[in-house]
Amino acid sequence: DQQVKQNSPSLSVQEGRISILNCDYTNSMFDYFLWYKKYPAEGPTFLISISSIKDKNEDGRFTVFLNKSAKHLSLHIVPSQPGDSAVYFCAAKREYSGAGSYQLTFGKGTKLSVIP
Amino acid sequence: GAGVSQSPSNKVTEKGKDVELRCDPISGHTALYWYRQSLGQGLEFLIYFQGNSAPDKSGLPSDRFSAERTGGSVSTLTIQRTQQEDSAVYLCASSLYDRVGEQYFGPGTRLTVT
Numbered sequence: 182d183q184q185v186k187q188n189s190p191s192l193s194v195q196e197g198r199i200s201i202l203n204c205d206y207t208n209s210m211f212d213y214f215l216w217y218k219k220y221p222a223e224g225p226t227f228l229i230s231i232s233s234i235k236d237k238n239e240d241g242r243f244t245v246f247l248n249k250s251a252k253h254l255s256l257h258i259v260p261s262q263p264g265d266s267a268v269y270f271c272a273a274k275r276e277y278s279g280a281g282s283y284q285l286t287f288g289k290g291t292k293l294s295v296i297p
Numbered sequence: 298g299a300g301v302s303q304s305p306s307n308k309v310t311e312k313g314k315d316v317e318l319r320c321d322p323i324s325g326h327t328a329l330y331w332y333r334q335s336l337g338q339g340l341e342f343l344i345y346f347q348g349n350s351a352p353d354k355s356g357l358p359s360d361r362f363s364a365e366r367t368g369g370s371v372s373t374l375t376i377q378r379t380q381q382e383d384s385a386v387y388l389c390a391s392s393l394y395d396r397v398g399e400q401y402f403g404p405g406t407r408l409t410v411t
Binding site: 187227270284 | 301338342347388397398400402403404405
């Protein structure tokens with residue numbers, strides 16, 4: 182039972198264009214969402230997050246959009262750069278205290294390739 | 298500054314042997330997490346420590362898996378009688394107590410059971 186789904190295992194984008202990575206979730210108890218980036222042979226690094234009280238959060242070239250009614254979030258990277266080539270994981274958690282509030286549930290990841 | 302470190306980086310073991318994986322979290326991070334990533338899968342939560350206590354061990358896949366944390370710092374994940382399905386990358390992360398959504402990951406230990 183996959184609670185966080187990233188249906189695209191890979192994505193190729195030209196340098197300078199927009200990269201859009203998608204993520205869907207099924208657990209309505211999730212109310213905090215994160216994106217992590219992972220290079221080969223390294224651990225994931227935190228990229229950006231969004232609370233369910235917002236529908237958009239922006240940090241430089243990275244913007245995360247949340248559509249709660251559709252249980253869908255997306256990460257936009259504009260403009261895409263070759264150094265953005267990595268695996269991107271979507272993760273979700275319950276924000277407040279209680280069982281599972283410390284536990285991140287991850288998707289399987291999307292491998293982004295930015296072509297120079 | 299020092300990040301999360303894990304050792305060994307790679308471990309090859311024979312089926313049936315026990316292995317110990319070590320995690321050194323960021324200094325001052327009271328929360329510590331273990332995950333594993335099997336081939337083609339996302340990260341699977343194993344266990345969470347707050348200080349030396351593990352309030353949730355529900356993610357451990359079987360009783361062959363155990364973990365401990367001492368001095369609120371170093372943690373060890375032990376797998377007894379390893380099986381081939383235990384082959385995976387084992388990742389450790391740490392965070393400040395109130396920033397559990399922003400976990401800092403180590404590079405992982407790649408375990409191969411032959």
